[in-house]
Amino acid sequence: xxxxxxxxxxxxxxxxxxxxxxxxxxxxxxxxxxxxxxxxxxxxxxxxxxxxxxxxxxxxxxxxxxxxxxxxxxxx
Numbered sequence: 391x392x393x394x395x396x397x398x399x400x401x402x403x404x405x406x407x408x409x410x411x412x413x414x415x416x417x418x419x420x421x422x423x424x425x426x427x428x429x430x431x432x433x434x435x436x437x438x439x440x441x442x443x444x445x446x447x448x449x450x451x452x453x454x455x456x457x458x459x460x461x462x463x464x465x466x
Contacts, residue, residue: 398458400451401435403444411444412451414458 401415419434436443436458445451 396459397462398455400455413442413444
């Protein structure tokens, strides 16, 4: 039995102060079908309001990511 990969995964990055931050990368972004040749799109991370969403503690990031994937799976 195969399981589809989860939509959200944790991406480890660093702030300007050098502190580790755990971001949430979208592995299935909406623009995937609209890509144009020669353009590098980079990573698609969760963005709310005016900032990227991140956690400072790994445990908090894991719990948040599990919640994001649960919400995505519950969508009709």
